[in-house]
Every structure is written in C-alpha cells, then in structure tokens.
Amino acid sequence: MTQQGVRWTADQVLALAPDVPSRKAGSKLGVAGPWSEAGSSDEGTVWGLCKGSGSKPYQTVVDIADRAGPAYKCSCPSRKFPCKHALGLLLIWAGGDGTVPDGEPPAWAEEWLASRRERAEGKRSPAARPAAPADAEAARGRAEKRAERITAGAMELEQRLSDLLRAGTASAEQSGYGLWEETAARMVDAQAPGLAARVRELGAIPSSGPGWPVRLLEECALVHLLDQGWLHRDQLPHDLAATVRSRVGLPAQPQDPPLRDRWLVLAQYDTADSKLTTRRIWLYGTHSGRTALLLSYGAAGRAPALALPVGLALDAQLTGYAGTRQLRADLGEQFAAPAPTAERPPGVRTDEATALYGEALRDDPWLESWPVTLAEVIPAQTESGWQLADPDGALALPVAASAPAQGLWRLIALSGGAPLTVFGECGHRGFTPLAAWPQGAGETVPLC
C-alpha cells in the first residue's frame, strides 16, 4: 500500500486528540513553520522535528500502522497522549502538501520503531507467555473469595431495597444522597463495582426532576433483578450468567474466536468522572454485519490509549467477550493501517430500531440502549425536543435529552430537511445520534 492510499483527513487526525485544548494546540502546529526534517515511510511511520520554546527541537514519531492503534513517541515533556506535536505532525502529513516527503526514518526514529517491533514480536510469540499452574490455583482461590464477598454485598443490597419499599420511595426524597453513598461504598468493599455504580445512580434519581418515582422504581427493580441474577447465577443459562457477572462488575475476558473483518469506525466518544475517562469506539464489520464496541480507559487527566479515526475502515481482528448480546470486543491484530472508505453501514426503519433494542433486552435486561443505524430519517422539531422521522412521515424516534446539543445541531444542519443515514444508540431514554452520512456521496460526519 502506498502512502497516498492511507493518508488521513485532518478531522480523523483531530479525532485522536485526548481533549479540546490538545486539539487546538495540535491544529496550530499543523503547519510547516515549526517543523523540519519531517518525513514518512511506506510502512506507516511519520516523523519530524518540531521547534519549541527551547533551543533543542522535539523529536516526534508516530507509528500509524500499529496493530493496537496508532503509537506515539515525542521528546516533549507533555503528559498528554498523543501530545500536540504528534497531532500537528499528523496534520501536516494529512495535509499532503509535500512538507512530509517519503523517505527513510532518521536514526532517532528508527531506534524507537525497532524496539517497538521487537517488543511486539515478543508479545506474539507463545514462549513469552508464562503458564504457571500454581498461579492458576491461587487465582481460583481469590476468585472464590471475591464471589463470596459479592454474594454478601448482593444480599445486603436486597435488604436495603426491601427496607426502602417497605417505608416507601417517597422517603428517599428526604433521606437524600448520603444513605446511598454509604451503600455504594459497601458494594465497592464487596468488590462489585457494577452494583456500586447502580446504587450511586439510585441516589441521584429523587432529585432528577418530574417522573422520578417511576424511574426510581424501574432502577430499583433492575438492581433487584441483578442481585437475584447473581444469587442464582448457577441456575442461569451460560450466556446470561456471563452477562450477570460482567454487570456486577467482575472483569471479563475476551473469549470468542477472533473475527477478521473490514471494520468501519463509526464513532468515538469519551465520558469522564472524577477518577476515570472511558472511551467508547463503535465499529461495524462490513462483511460480518457485526457491530462491536471497543472500550478504553484512562486515569483522570490522561486520555485513554486507544484512538481510531472516525470515518476510516481498518482490516483487523476483533475478539468478542462472553455473553449473547455482548458487543464489547478487544482489538487484535491490524493487517493494514486505517484507510478512507466510502462504505456505510446499512440502515433500518425506526420501528425496526426499537424492535432491535427490545430483542436485545431479552438477553440483557440491563441494557440502556442498542447501537443501530437509521436509514433515511429526517430530523424534525417537536414541542419537547427533536425527533428522527421515517421518510414516509409516520413514525419517529425522539432524540434523547442527554444527546449533546452540538452534535444534534450538526445533524440538523447536515440534513437541511432532507433524509439522511444516522448511526446512534437507541434506548429507553431515546435515540442518541453519534454519526451521520448525508444524502448522496459524502464522508462520515461525527456527531459526538
């Protein structure tokens, strides 16, 4: 493959940015001025020297063909990842104006690349993987102990829920947040982070506006269902038991056979709390028709390591997690660098979208939403917000109130009153648009 074939667009480069300030700083470095000795190789490596405020320019290398997503190395002191220099370098490379000519990597870049390749080889060879049966024994012991703790936690939580419903959820409005925080902390102690997160949400519902009694009952019921699922997990079908385990918060392992496909990168977005940034990347396999979710985490203030440019397609292996409706997968080997594509996922009508969500609930009742692509919908304004209507104008999905306004308006502008294809998450709170394609030809427009 030639360089020209895999050149990214600037939007795709900027999608890699860990946050808005980095995106801005990277944009400013995306011009020839501060760069010297820049170049790129057919193998998918880009390098360059960037003049900073000091006397010695920063050395920046990016390996975009890495099988686990782009890898970066820069001699700058930034803790952002990728740093603004890596982004700027990729931007001038994407610009394709000849500032980054084809060539051989200089020694300082080659050194880093060689060591990476060596490490990658090491990882792949089975000899490097230690298999110690004694460790496995100890691990089983730890797992059993943890399961006992979770069971105790689930039983305590059941008791809490019973007390609440005996006294009435109206009392939850007064008792406030503290009580639930305390219970959530117990669930953390019980090593059930999934339960802890749900309990914390219960605490927030009474102050969440009109309709809260309905929402509180729904969420209490689903926590109860999860408790019961855990307590009776040995009676559940294998896949449902796996779903319960992962919902409770036990670490899951990818275990399906790897699936190689041409994966379209549909969307990438981050959600953050005070401790953790979670990045979700939605992929669609053009041959298998499978939709997959890659998750990547970053500690507070650090961007998650994995980043894939929206709108490109990558030839790669994905390994799915256990559970029938499990969309989560891990990115395995990449056989080529991500490349531009005109392919789009096929779409469905709005009633098919809700049916897909409904069916998915059968296997995972705790699902908030299900990824779907809507074909030919028109955004329309109602009294209470926006909806996406089928082209015949009969049925429509409301846009979730939590959908980011910026993306929604981009979608409306892109439509101009005409139908378009929209990918997003369809759930009981509404539809959250994440990417769209205009009528006729046109690139993926990210909405998140």
Added chain:
Amino acid sequence: MPVPPAKAAPPPPSRGKPGTPHSSWEELVTSALLGTDRRALPPALHTPGREAPVALLDEAAVQTVRRRAGLRPAPAVAPPEPALPDPRPPLPPAARRRLATLLTDHPGTGSGGRRGAAPDLMELLPQWLALANARGYGAPPELLPALLDAARGRTDLRPQALTFAGPRALWLARLNPHWKFALRATPGSGVALPSADDTPEVQRLWEEGLFAERVALLTTLRAHDPGAARRLLTTTWQTERAEDRLMFLDSLRTGLSAADEPFLEQALTDRSRNVRSTAAELLSALPESALAGRMASRAASCVAVDHVSNTPTLTVEAPHECDVAMERDGVAPKPPAGRGERSWWLGQLVEAAPLATWSTRLGHRTPAEIVALPVADDWRAELHAAWCRAAVRQRDATWSRALLGAPAAPDAAGPGAVSLAERAKLLAALPAAERADWVAGFIASHGLSESFQLLGVCAVPWTEPLGRAVVDALNIARDAGSYPWSFSGVMGLAERCLDPAEAIRLEALTAIPDEPEDASPGAGSYWSEAFQRLVTTLRLRAAIRDELPPPAPGA
C-alpha cells in the same frame, strides 16, 4: 423514551401461565411510593412465603423490562420545510478541513497571557471567509453550527460569515433562537418580503408589519427603487414614533440623492432633535442642497484671508449667536462641557459646508495652499479639525491629502493640528496604494509606536513598501532591546496583513540573537518566538490561499 407502551401499543398479553400476578404499572409505582407497610399490594401480587417488598420488586422488574422491550416509535410530527438549495460549488476538501480547524479555535480558552509561537487561528477566520466568498464557494452544512456560533460571538464576523453560510444558515436560524441574529442581520430573511413591484402587498406589510419587518422592507425597497421607498415612508411619517422615524430616516443613506431633499428639508422641522440633526447631516452630504448652500454662506462669512499682514493669513470670526435658522439647519446650540459656544458653532458650520466653498472664498487657492496658510489667533486647530470632518464626510481625496500633509513632517506624529484618529479617517479617502505609501513613509520617519491606527485602514495584504517598512521597524525595535509585547498590536496586524510572500525574508529574524548587554533579559528569545509566530501565520495564510483556488468552471 418514545411513548409509553400503554398508549402507543396495547400492553403485551400476560405470558401464558394462568393466574400470573397482573397489576398495572401505575399501581406498582403508587405502592412503591407510599411503601408496602402503608399500602397493601394488589391481591394478584400476594404470594405465600414472599415478603411484600420482594413481590413488588419482582413484578416491577418484569414490567420494567416489558415496558422497555415494548417501546414503539412515536408518531412523527410534520418535518420542516426543506432548506433552499445552495447553488454554489462545495469547498475543496483541504479548505473544508482548514475551516473546521479555524472554527475549533476559541479565543480565551488557550494558555492565556503570552501568546507563544503558535498562530492565532480565530484571527485568520475573517480572511478565510473573505477569500471563500470572493471565490464563490458554498459552506459545508455540518460546519454551519460552529460557524454561526463564531459569528454570534463576534459581530464583526457576521456579514462575511452569513454570506458564506448561505441559505441553509437562515433555515437553521429559524430553528434555533441562539442564531436569531442571522435573521436580523440579513434583511428580509425572517419574513417573506413581497416583491418590490407588488405595491398593495408592500403597502400592507408597511402598515401592519413588525418594526424589524418594516425596516427590512424599507431597506430592500430603497436599494431597489429609492424614490418608491421615500414615498412609502412619507405615507405614514407623521404617525411614526420618534425612535422609529430616526431608524427609517437612516435607511435613506442608501441611494441618497437630490430627489430626497424636499423630504429632508421637511424633516428639519421634526419634533425630535435626533431626527432633525440626522436630516441635516444627510442634507449637508448633498453639496447642491439648499442646506449645504446655507451652511456654506454661514461658514464662509466666518473665515477670510487677511491681506494686510506681510504674509496672507486666515482670520476667523466665529458666529456670535446660534440663531433659529442655524438651529433649524441642525446646528446644536449647546456645546459640550469645557468648550466655548462660539468655537462649537463654528466647527459645525465649517463641517457641514461643502469644501468647494473654500477655494472660491479664499482667493482661488488649492486645498493644499489653503491648509498651508497661517491662521490668526489660535484658530488653526479648530478650523483644521472641522475641515477634516468635512473631508471625511464628503470623501474628498484632494482635501484629505492636503490635511494629511507629508508623512515625514515632524508634526505628522502628532500632537499636531490633526489627531491620529482623524489622520486614519482622512487616509481612508485616498486610493489604496497612496494610503499604503503614506503610512510607509510615516513609519519610516516616526517608528511604530503611533502607527497602529493608521495601519488599520490600509488594504490587505499590505503593499510591498508598507510591509518592508513595518518589518524594518520591528527589526529596529528588537535591536533596541525592548520586549516584543510593546509591539504586540502591530505584530498581530502584521500576522493578518503582511503579504505571505514576505515569509521568506522574515525567516532570518526567527533565530535567537545574541543578547546585547543593555537588552532586556530574555527579550531575544521572545522576539524569536514572535517572529516565528509571524512566519508560521504567514505560511498558514499562504496555505489557506492555495486551498481556495477559483472553482473550476461548471463545478
């Protein structure tokens, strides 16, 4: 989400098992809210051996999942009218990406304080828009929200941004109140204006329309048929509110001609002082008007050439009173605090008098000769300032040139007779090349410290002589050992206005120089940084220009 299944679809039949507990969701919510201690569960939920709260949770879990699984789409509302098509060719991909990058740059979110070596992208947006508009490209729809947001925060950006944004932006603005300004800024976009020839419809909208609609109508009509607009205005003039009269009167600036004179003369007797003075101002811009003639004779009677002294000298005899006729012609009788009445009246008379008056009145001298005449009794500043205002108002290049004088003149740096602000306005009346040469000459003699306002009125990109004068002056300032932020205003202008071709010549200045002993500490590297930003910005502007070629014919 969508609609509660109870309304959109009948609840699914309870599954198979006879006698399955079945109670309504509302009942469950009520029981949960009040508590099972206070309110007995519906009999259907009584299960032997199971506590009431657990039975309630069990049933609620089933119903929650059922409710969610049974969700249906909502009935669709009527879709919006499709946006008007934009016939302009779409942006080339590189230009589209550049615009996206420029729009992600928000002022004030960056590192603040020192600007570093990176260009200020938001500052390049106006140029980008001007060029894209000149080339006739249409805006990419998905970037319109960011573009409208940018234009919302910066009024100076609006005309260019809205031209570029095209019809779909107006379509969007009708859907989002944040972007209402787009409808206001584009006359007639908020309402369907009747065609200017549709007299009954024009009359109806004029009589019944909202204020904004009426202004839009009048403005549109004025551009199309000035006389018809004025006649329309006459039909209701007497009954309009004073503030409205002022706004309507202002719309006559477009296409102002001698035909408007009778109407304006009548407006000189208006009840509102603001309306009167605007009418007078408009009339004085018509040199042939009776008002201009009256002002000319009043002004001329105040200024004369005194031939008695050795050199011809101008003598000034300011008016002794502001009579009713003067007041009717728009002269404000009350001076602002600290100014004498007589000089205040004189200034207004000279300002409103056609400049052609003076050559005849003052011995057939040219404007340059008149300006060069000495003025008796300290009236020079007053008189010259009034001539400046007249030259600006009447856009008179000859008088402007005369009043500006030579750029290298010692008093050109002020505080001479003419302030820098006035010089900037006078420059605007000169042809672009002459303007640039004058400012280049000014900078060469007086340095940069006074030049900011003057540079602001020069055409972009700067001509080669002007660009060289600025860069030379910056270089001199650096060698003098001062800090670059003393010149940040001029630096910022240079980034936006220097010809990108200058980047090559500037390259040498980005090196960090050896610091002379008497220099400010660290200044050298800050200058290097500042020049580096200048070079980078110029490169960026060259790239922007290359990315926006004239569209291929037929594209």
